[in-house]
Amino acid sequence: MQTVEITPEIIQRHNLTSEEYDRIREILGREPNITELGIFSVMWSEHCSYKNSKQVLKLLPKEGSRILVKAGEENAGVVDIGDGWVIAFKIESHNHPSAVEPFQGAATGVGGILRDIFTMGARPIASMNSLRFGKLDSGDVATTKRLLSGVVAGIAHYGNCIGVPTIGGEVYFDESYEGNPLVNAFALGLARREEIVRAKAEGVGNPVFYLGAATGRDGMGGASFASRDLTEESEKDRPAVQVGDPFLEKLLLEAVLELLKSGCVVGIQDMGAAGLTCSTCETASRGSTGIEIDVAKVPQRETGMVPYEIMLSESQERMLVILKKGREAEAKRIFDKWDLHAEAIGRVTGDSLMRVKDNGVLAAEIPARSLADDAPVYAREEKEPAYLRKVRAFDPKSLGDPGDLNAVLLKLLDSPTIASKEWVYRQYDHMVRTNTVVLPGSDASVIRVKGTGKSIAISLDCNSTYCYLDPYEGGKIAVAESARNVACSGAEPLSVTNCLNFGNPYNPEIFWQLKKCVEGMRDACDAFGTPVSGGNVSLYNQSPKGAIDPTPTIGMVGLIEGREPVTSFFKEEGDVILLLGTTREELGGSEFLKTIFNVKAGLPPRLDLGEAGRLVNLLLGLSRAGILKSAHDCAEGGLAVALAESCLLGRRGEIGASVKMPKGALSSEALLFGETQSRVVLSVAEENLKKAQRMIESYPFEVIGRVGGDRLKISLSAGPGDLIDAPLRVLSHAWRNAIGRRMGV
Amino acid sequence: MMRFSVVVFPGSNCDHDCYHVLKHVLGQPTEFVWHKEREISKFDCVVLPGGFSYGDYLRTGAIARFSPVMEAVQKHAERGKLVIGICNGFQILTESGLLPGALLRNASLQFVCRFVHVRVENTDSPFTRKTSKSEVLEIPIAHGEGSYFADDDTLAELKKNDQILVRYTDRRGLLTPESNPNGSLESIAGICNKRRNVFGLMPHPERASERELGSVDGIKIFKSILEMN
Numbered sequence A: 001m002q003t004v005e006i007t008p009e010i011i012q013r014h015n016l017t018s019e020e021y022d023r024i025r026e027i028l029g030r031e032p033n034i035t036e037l038g039i040f041s042v043m044w045s046e047h048c049s050y051k052n053s054k055q056v057l058k059l060l061p062k063e064g065s066r067i068l069v070k071a072g073e074e075n076a077g078v079v080d081i082g083d084g085w086v087i088a089f090k091i092e093s094h095n096h097p098s099a100v101e102p103f104q105g106a107a108t109g110v111g112g113i114l115r116d117i118f119t120m121g122a123r124p125i126a127s128m129n130s131l132r133f134g135k136l137d138s139g140d141v142a143t144t145k146r147l148l149s150g151v152v153a154g155i156a157h158y159g160n161c162i163g164v165p166t167i168g169g170e171v172y173f174d175e176s177y178e179g180n181p182l183v184n185a186f187a188l189g190l191a192r193r194e195e196i197v198r199a200k201a202e203g204v205g206n207p208v209f210y211l212g213a214a215t216g217r218d219g220m221g222g223a224s225f226a227s228r229d230l231t232e233e234s235e236k237d238r239p240a241v242q243v244g245d246p247f248l249e250k251l252l253l254e255a256v257l258e259l260l261k262s263g264c265v266v267g268i269q270d271m272g273a274a275g276l277t278c279s280t281c282e283t284a285s286r287g288s289t290g291i292e293i294d295v296a297k298v299p300q301r302e303t304g305m306v307p308y309e310i311m312l313s314e315s316q317e318r319m320l321v322i323l324k325k326g327r328e329a330e331a332k333r334i335f336d337k338w339d340l341h342a343e344a345i346g347r348v349t350g351d352s353l354m355r356v357k358d359n360g361v362l363a364a365e366i367p368a369r370s371l372a373d374d375a376p377v378y379a380r381e382e383k384e385p386a387y388l389r390k391v392r393a394f395d396p397k398s399l400g401d402p403g404d405l406n407a408v409l410l411k412l413l414d415s416p417t418i419a420s421k422e423w424v425y426r427q428y429d430h431m432v433r434t435n436t437v438v439l440p441g442s443d444a445s446v447i448r449v450k451g452t453g454k455s456i457a458i459s460l461d462c463n464s465t466y467c468y469l470d471p472y473e474g475g476k477i478a479v480a481e482s483a484r485n486v487a488c489s490g491a492e493p494l495s496v497t498n499c500l501n502f503g504n505p506y507n508p509e510i511f512w513q514l515k516k517c518v519e520g521m522r523d524a525c526d527a528f529g530t531p532v533s534g535g536n537v538s539l540y541n542q543s544p545k546g547a548i549d550p551t552p553t554i555g556m557v558g559l560i561e562g563r564e565p566v567t568s569f570f571k572e573e574g575d576v577i578l579l580l581g582t583t584r585e586e587l588g589g590s591e592f593l594k595t596i597f598n599v600k601a602g603l604p605p606r607l608d609l610g611e612a613g614r615l616v617n618l619l620l621g622l623s624r625a626g627i628l629k630s631a632h633d634c635a636e637g638g639l640a641v642a643l644a645e646s647c648l649l650g651r652r653g654e655i656g657a658s659v660k661m662p663k664g665a666l667s668s669e670a671l672l673f674g675e676t677q678s679r680v681v682l683s684v685a686e687e688n689l690k691k692a693q694r695m696i697e698s699y700p701f702e703v704i705g706r707v708g709g710d711r712l713k714i715s716l717s718a719g720p721g722d723l724i725d726a727p728l729r730v731l732s733h734a735w736r737n738a739i740g741r742r743m744g745v
Numbered sequence B: 001m002m003r004f005s006v007v008v009f010p011g012s013n014c015d016h017d018c019y020h021v022l023k024h025v026l027g028q029p030t031e032f033v034w035h036k037e038r039e040i041s042k043f044d045c046v047v048l049p050g051g052f053s054y055g056d057y058l059r060t061g062a063i064a065r066f067s068p069v070m071e072a073v074q075k076h077a078e079r080g081k082l083v084i085g086i087c088n089g090f091q092i093l094t095e096s097g098l099l100p101g102a103l104l105r106n107a108s109l110q111f112v113c114r115f116v117h118v119r120v121e122n123t124d125s126p127f128t129r130k131t132s133k134s135e136v137l138e139i140p141i142a143h144g145e146g147s148y149f150a151d152d153d154t155l156a157e158l159k160k161n162d163q164i165l166v167r168y169t170d171r172r173g174l175l176t177p178e179s180n181p182n183g184s185l186e187s188i189a190g191i192c193n194k195r196r197n198v199f200g201l202m203p204h205p206e207r208a209s210e211r212e213l214g215s216v217d218g219i220k221i222f223k224s225i226l227e228m229n
Helices: A008-013 A018-028 A034-043 A095-100 A102-118 A141-162 A232-240 A246-262 A275-287 A307-312 A328-337 A368-372 A387-393 A405-413 A464-469 A471-488 A508-528 A591-597 A609-624 A638-648 A668-673 A686-696 A728-743 B015-025 B068-078 B088-095 B152-160 B219-226
Strands: A067-069 A077-082 A085-093 A123-133 A166-173 A182-192 A207-212 A265-270 A290-294 A318-323 A342-349 A353-358 A361-367 A436-438 A445-449 A454-461 A492-501 A532-538 A551-561 A576-580 A630-633 A657-661 A680-684 A701-707 A711-716 A722-727 B004-008 B030-034 B045-048 B082-086 B102-104 B112-120 B136-143 B147-149 B164-169 B188-192 B198-201
Touching: A008 A018, A008 A034, A018 A034, A018 A361, A034 A275, A034 A307, A034 A353, A034 A361, A034 A368, A077 A454, A077 A492, A077 A532, A077 A551, A085 A102, A085 A454, A085 A492, A085 A551, A095 A102, A095 A141, A095 A182, A102 A123, A102 A141, A102 A182, A102 A246, A102 A265, A123 A141, A123 A246, A123 A445, A123 A454, A123 A551, A141 A166, A141 A182, A141 A246, A141 A728, A166 A445, A166 A454, A182 A454, A182 A492, A182 A551, A207 A246, A207 A290, A207 A328, A246 A265, A246 A318, A246 A328, A265 A275, A275 A290, A275 A307, A275 A318, A275 A342, A275 A353, A275 A368, A307 A353, A307 A361, A318 A328, A328 A342, A353 A368, A361 A368, A387 A464, A405 A591, A405 A638, A405 A668, A405 A722, A405 A728, A454 A471, A464 A471, A464 A551, A471 A492, A471 A508, A471 A551, A471 A609, A471 A630, A492 A508, A508 A551, A508 A609, A576 A686, A591 A668, A609 A630, A609 A680, A609 A686, A630 A638, A638 A657, A638 A668, A638 A680, A638 A711, A638 A728, A668 A722, A680 A686, A686 A701, A711 A728, A722 A728, B004 B015, B015 B030, B015 B219, B045 B068, B045 B088, B068 B082, B082 B088, B082 B219, B088 B102, B088 B198, B112 B188, B147 B188, B164 B198
Parallel strands: A085 A532, A123 A166, A290 A353, A492 A532, A657 A711, B004 B030, B004 B045, B045 B082, B082 B198
Antiparallel strands: A067 A077, A077 A085, A085 A182, A123 A182, A207 A318, A207 A342, A265 A318, A290 A342, A353 A361, A436 A445, A445 A454, A454 A551, A492 A551, A576 A680, A576 A701, A630 A680, A657 A701, A711 A722, B102 B147, B112 B136, B112 B164, B164 B188, B188 B198
């Protein structure tokens, strides 16, 4: 054993509290050595143990008739889509590494989430991502641009090379993310039901193999790095950011899927966060077994590495594979075919211990279950944040006249959060494998499953301004908006994955935000019947300037069967435009306030879950009846922006619209730019109008206008003049070039 | 019937996409061929698919050209049989000398994935015979290094022999600077060899071969190949 004295300072450097250290001593019945201390510190970090969020995560509904593998059971949740097909999907954060080294941080985020999917036996068929940065017009613009271009290039580098299409997502700009960008990577895989494998170490005596890249000192303690605040010192953490090799991962992907088909595998797990440590103790814990490895047998690309470093390294593109004894030669043929390096490093034991040797000498010995499942669980103090009273007291009516409404619309279309994200997604290969039937840009992206008549719609959403102003309502709306987006594409919402991005949970106000957001998500998931099948928690998202806005990113997955998906853009001259839903005087938390008045305040829109659920069912009915020409959710920027987007989104050309709105008691600003929930802009062919009206009569709606021409016109049905009258080419230019012109390319 | 092989290099990504179109959309006998294979004489047409062979480390296509299968592809071409290289496949063909010129980094220095328009420049080839001259095809591109380059003599030779089969244009078929997505010399999107049996192009016709994917213009290239016999 190594003889490094464990001092209070060393314990603190490992982000362990003195109570946690006492608990470690209790578990071991002795003092830990430095290797054991390191192992505990990464396994008991928030990233691996969810010690501060577990209590809150319990609130989320996890049960459902289609759920085959539940949240927390494996590396990703698995959902039944019928006829023997299943999908495995998950979203995970790579925020801290991306803040320090955007290209590799984002690239390895993609690599990690893909490994979580294919180690379950599912072939990854789509990636998406939710990205958040500071503003491109104010603050530290140079850093924000460097982060945006680095993150996008990193995602493109990894995703394009490995050949999994990156089919969309969201990009959001707000000053709260300055210096602390969010990079949430989503992946979805497809398998036959019987192909799904578990990451279990079973069968005493079965050999444990190490597969893939050699271990280096990169990514040392990344999981604990991700579990503390970002500071000026974080630059020094650059060695904690891993370097990705997508080509190697492509070989791993093909080899692992071939290996799993061969039937010689007992269990397999990615060495992601906490590397060899996490993969060994988690597989043993799940299999109720022990595991013994010798780190001297681990392929190493640096010399002089000690057990502590080998166990904690987060070098990328590595797998732990437990084979059936006697099938080693068969597996080796597959490793050789793909030019992959594999080494037998240990075996499954029956003593429930994770035992690490270094060239035969004992280096660590810990009960596997205590690492994986017995991390402390904290009920953190919570307190309603003081800022809420102030921001909620704000009355949007106190602001003056916004000026010319055409200019306001133009400014909104030019704001990077609303503008076209083509600058981003054209850098991603979003078409490879020829399944992407709705390309990025629509409400949801849709991929087909060849030969089955099934398609899968996916939407990533979160309006973090709403969550900042009202975490409960914001959490609800994040789920509802993603469900609405999926339904707009004609899909039935099935299940949710989530990535909870928050500040430091030791701050009671932050913890309150977390809890309220999750309560909102819970109520919405219950209302839509969409259980949470998995996800990830990223806390400590704060820089010296403060915490990020609460950001519970939702990934909603939906299913379309036997029909073509619906897209967001207007199709043909003469089609009739309808607006589903009632518009209310709701400007609080809107992009309108943020962009035009630079105000982030007010009460965000209220969401009625009953209404939201009825809307989803209605959209599904219309889509099944085959009469929807287009369907587009009203979100950031309100009705005016939704109409403009429906005019501009078509790949084969833009098409105008003329709309007349009943005003009622609303202000023009609320009518055009308010973000009242549960509203959708539809278009139908004239001959189907009566049928559509009959189908939606139980829900508030208005026939508001027609598709056609080369302008967007919005006027009031009573009263003079147009509110909006703008040529599409002007709107289009602002909307298409907003990000490119700021990035200078 | 044509017998197709789709070569799989480590890092090939569009192998399944080409296979799908040839086998399931067009119903042709099609097989994957592993890059270590040396015997491909039973096939009529070899497809070198897109992707990142060997991670495109060093230089796109630079390592794949040394795969054992490439010697067999060379012989296959010498016998006058057909070879089509798409995207990374085109890069491998220029690296191995089966086609002249080279593919450089996009002028934007960014990877670009989107639908583009290409104009058919010449229909006298096994790859374009089912299209009409000046026909505009809507087909996606997806590459970081697709800027075609050749020296003056090579370019003159290409023109003299009508080897330029497709060029990037706008939707009306006009050559404009905006419609050249990667800075290719004279907007060249695809060329054939002098014997006209080897074709390389950056756009992905296999991504525009089914209505659900938004365009069926790409299938005309595969259907042209079927006209062979």
